[in-house]
Amino acid sequence: MTDEQRAPAEETRFRRGLRYTHRTWTYVSLAALVATAVYVILLISLNTRRVPVDYVFGSAKARVVWLILVSVIAGWVLGLATSYLLRRRIRRAEEQ
Numbered sequence: 001m002t003d004e005q006r007a008p009a010e011e012t013r014f015r016r017g018l019r020y021t022h023r024t025w026t027y028v029s030l031a032a033l034v035a036t037a038v039y040v041i042l043l044i045s046l047n048t049r050r051v052p053v054d055y056v057f058g059s060a061k062a063r064v065v066w067l068i069l070v071s072v073i074a075g076w077v078l079g080l081a082t083s084y085l086l087r088r089r090i091r092r093a094e095e096q
Contacts, residue, residue, distance in 0.1 A: 043068065 011019075047064040 044065050047068065050061045050063055051067075053060050053062050053067065
């Protein structure tokens with residue numbers, strides 16, 4: 001049977017909806033990525049002044065933007081670690 005003899009499979013309403021939904025989420029993800037990039041650029045440009053940072057055994061001067069970014073990354077890593085530990089604890093409790 002050749003390609004010309006085969007009837008084209010009609011796309012169902014459900015499949016079309018899935019395709020459009022996938023396309024919509026792609027555009028939403030792209031818009032969120034662009035908004036995040038703009039936010040990060042504004043964050044960096046508006047927080048360039050140096051501030052004193054006091055530690056337990058000393059002090060230093062650092063730019064505000066680096067303090068914010070380090071805090072965000074540390075919070076993200078701690079959130080991932082907490083999620084992992086909770087999932088692990090729940091799984092172990094279910095196995096027993």
